[in-house]
Amino acid sequence: MKFAKDITMVEDIGALTVGEETLLKMWRVSLSSFKRVLQRHSHTRFEITVVERGAGSYTTPAGVLPMRAGDVFVFAGNEPHCITAVEDEGLSIVNLHFEPRYLFGKAGDTLSERHLDFCFAHAPDFSNRIPAERAEKLCSLHGEVAKELQEKRDEYALAVKSLLNLMLIALIRDHGYAAASGDGAGVRGVLRAMHYIDQHLCEKLTLADIAAQAGCSPTYFSALFRRYNTVSLWEYITTRRVEQAVRRICAPDFSETMLSVALGCGFNSTASFNRAFRQCTGMTPSEYRHAGNILLH
Numbered sequence: 001m002k003f004a005k006d007i008t009m010v011e012d013i014g015a016l017t018v019g020e021e022t023l024l025k026m027w028r029v030s031l032s033s034f035k036r037v038l039q040r041h042s043h044t045r046f047e048i049t050v051v052e053r054g055a056g057s058y059t060t061p062a063g064v065l066p067m068r069a070g071d072v073f074v075f076a077g078n079e080p081h082c083i084t085a086v087e088d089e090g091l092s093i094v095n096l097h098f099e100p101r102y103l104f105g106k107a108g109d110t111l112s113e114r115h116l117d118f119c120f121a122h123a124p125d126f127s128n129r130i131p132a133e134r135a136e137k138l139c140s141l142h143g144e145v146a147k148e149l150q151e152k153r154d155e156y157a158l159a160v161k162s163l164l165n166l167m168l169i170a171l172i173r174d175h176g177y178a179a180a181s182g183d184g185a186g187v188r189g190v191l192r193a194m195h196y197i198d199q200h201l202c203e204k205l206t207l208a209d210i211a212a213q214a215g216c217s218p219t220y221f222s223a224l225f226r227r228y229n230t231v232s233l234w235e236y237i238t239t240r241r242v243e244q245a246v247r248r249i250c251a252p253d254f255s256e257t258m259l260s261v262a263l264g265c266g267f268n269s270t271a272s273f274n275r276a277f278r279q280c281t282g283m284t285p286s287e288y289r290h291a292g293n294i295l296l297h
Contacts, residue, residue, distance in 0.1 A: 011027060011030075013027050013028060014148075014150055016149075016157055021198065023098060023102040025096075025097050026096045026149055028092065031092075031093075032086065033087060033089075042079060042080045042081070043077070043243060044194075044240060046076060046098055046119040049072065049093050049094065051069055051073075051093050053092045054067075054091035055068055055086075055091065056083055057084050058082070058084070060080060064084070065127070070133075070135060070136075073128050074122075076119060076121055077120055077229065078120075078231050079128075079230075094142065100118075101191045102161075103164075104191060117179070118172075118177075121179055123178060123179040125176065138167055138170055145163045186228070189216060190225055190228050192213045193211070193213040194236075197210060197236070198240065201237070201240055201241060201265070239280055241265045241276070242265075242277055244265045246288065258270050261273070
């Protein structure tokens with residue numbers, strides 16, 4: 001797919017889905033030289049990105065981070081970040097996104113209680129950028145994930161999850177990523193609630209129904225949710241709905257009306273949809289489609 005007057009080339013590498021739900025996705029983005037002002041950009045998925053070639057800059061709340069070939073960038077769910085510059089030689093990156101609940105299984109098959117909040121936050125002194133000289137293991141594992149998704153050999157889904165687990169272990173052991181919380185029950189409750197939200201995203205959602213999925217009172221759940229996601233419950237729901245809308249309006253064969261998109265993504269009018277979309281992306285839905293989905297990268 002080619003977008004935005006040759007500024008962006010997007011190549012899908014592969015994905016893992018359950019039913020219609022995408023739990024993990026990987027794709028390559030190639031960018032020509034540009035500079036732009038910081039745009040609001042965050043997403044609920046965990047991200048591990050490898051810079052393949054070229055140079056540029058990521059801007060985060062902590063400052064501007066250089067992007068060089070071989071660097072790895074790691075962003076927790078809802079952590080703001082945006083590519084604000086690409087140098088003359090251009091930039092090619094490979095993005096790996098996954099839903100937090102993709103990691104979790106039975107006891108003994110998942111992260112320990114100390115690290116169940118892995119996807120929601122990291123240690124305060126962890127830098128989102130891991131420079132190339134310290135990122136060889138992560139780059140190698142990242143490349144193996146891409147190979148498995150492309151080749152789809154027997155049990156490739158299991159291989160992908162195994163490789164991803166090795167990446168997370170490396171982040172904890174070698175790069176000081178994790179901030180231990182010890183509240184396993186709280187994280188599991190939030191994950192159940194997030195799964196429920198995704199299953200009912202286009203329907204009317206109430207705090208009482210969502211909190212019930214976590215097994216706690218609405219008041220306590222609201223505080224718990226913000227603790228782990230750094231945004232309020234309704235900000236999260238709005239972001240998820242906008243992310244769903246982005247996938248629809250940026251589809252190559254898009255032919256819906258914006259009202260149809262709005263209603264199909266859980267908004268009750270085009271006015272509320274447009275307002276939420278602009279709050280999340282800084283653009284109207286039509287402007288975003290014309291920009292070619294560039295803000296996702």
